[in-house]
Amino acid sequence: MRLDELPTSDRVEDRRGMTAGRAGGIGIGTVLVLTLVGWAFGVDPRLLIGGAEQLSEGSQTQQQQGPTGTPSDNTGRFVSAVLGSTEDVWTNVFAHAGKTYEPPTLVMFSGATQSGCGFAQAAMGPFYCPIDQKVYLDTSFFQDLEQRFGACDVGSKTCQFSQAYVIAHEIGHHVQNVLGLLPQVQQAQRAMDQPESNSLQVRVELQADCLAGVWANRAQAKWQFIEPGDVESALQTASAIGDDRLQRQAQGYVVPDSFTHGSSAQRSQWFTTGLKSGDVASCDTFRAQ
Numbered sequence: 001m002r003l004d005e006l007p008t009s010d011r012v013e014d015r016r017g018m019t020a021g022r023a024g025g026i027g028i029g030t031v032l033v034l035t036l037v038g039w040a041f042g043v044d045p046r047l048l049i050g051g052a053e054q055l056s057e058g059s060q061t062q063q064q065q066g067p068t069g070t071p072s073d074n075t076g077r078f079v080s081a082v083l084g085s086t087e088d089v090w091t092n093v094f095a096h097a098g099k100t101y102e103p104p105t106l107v108m109f110s111g112a113t114q115s116g117c118g119f120a121q122a123a124m125g126p127f128y129c130p131i132d133q134k135v136y137l138d139t140s141f142f143q144d145l146e147q148r149f150g151a152c153d154v155g156s157k158t159c160q161f162s163q164a165y166v167i168a169h170e171i172g173h174h175v176q177n178v179l180g181l182l183p184q185v186q187q188a189q190r191a192m193d194q195p196e197s198n199s200l201q202v203r204v205e206l207q208a209d210c211l212a213g214v215w216a217n218r219a220q221a222k223w224q225f226i227e228p229g230d231v232e233s234a235l236q237t238a239s240a241i242g243d244d245r246l247q248r249q250a251q252g253y254v255v256p257d258s259f260t261h262g263s264s265a266q267r268s269q270w271f272t273t274g275l276k277s278g279d280v281a282s283c284d285t286f287r288a289q
């Protein structure tokens with residue numbers, strides 16, 4: 001992908017190199033919740049919001065704040081450009097619907113940090129916290145994408161597009177949140193048994209993939225930034241990450257068998273749907289069979 005024409009965002013909070021003080025009340029439950037959150041590189045709003053309720057009781061969450069702006073290093077500039085393009089795209093989509101888009105902050109961190117949803121660790125992968133409306137991204141995840149997951153060729157531009165897709169997916173969760181969908185899903189899940197609830201969760205994830213596709217479509221129309229191989233690389237990424245999560249399970253992380261974020265085929269299908277249509281209305285994963 002080409003970065004040169006993408007607008008940069010100044011909503012990148014840079015906590016790289018900061019140490020995260022773990023607050024007293026946060027225990028294994030929080031870590032478990034957030035490990036689940038990071039599974040399949042996405043947020044699970046049911047666990048997040050449910051988890052946050054648990055958190056608010058026992059934790060004295062320490063506030064952490066890094067400088068916010070546009071970082072000057074390569075990775076920071078890349079993240080800022082992708083975030084900037086999502087701001088432009090979603091501002092326009094919302095304006096078209098008579099709404100105002102309030103963009104989220106993206107927190108870059110290394111190792112561990114405090115989030116509005118509890119203690120965040122690098123091993124979790126990127127996630128969106130609906131409580132503080134921030135996307136959390138440990139940039140070592142980008143290296144993992146290249147080196148461990150084999151999702152794309154190391155240092156290649158197609159790898160960049162895979163990384164951009166991961167960010168766009170998290171921004172998709174923010175869009176779902178500000179449109180009121182995440183709270184609705186959470187409410188509906190309260191009355192559901194586990195399989196039903198999981199099935200609804202899959203639809204949330206697939207919709208975020210579709211919204212990432214909508215972003216790619218609109219950004220492409222405006223900046224022609226996609227290069228040959230990029231889309232294939234992004235599609236490959238979803239399945240590659242799924243594999244790694246299974247490895248984590250083998251390493252002793254607790255992941256319920258019943259919990260799923262959709263098959264690779266489904267994820268590819270919905271990203272492609274959004275990419276082809278550029279239309280949010282095409283992302284009704286809740287109505288689709």
Ligand SMILES: [Zn+2]
Nearest residue numbers: 041042043208
């Ligand atoms: Zn997700």
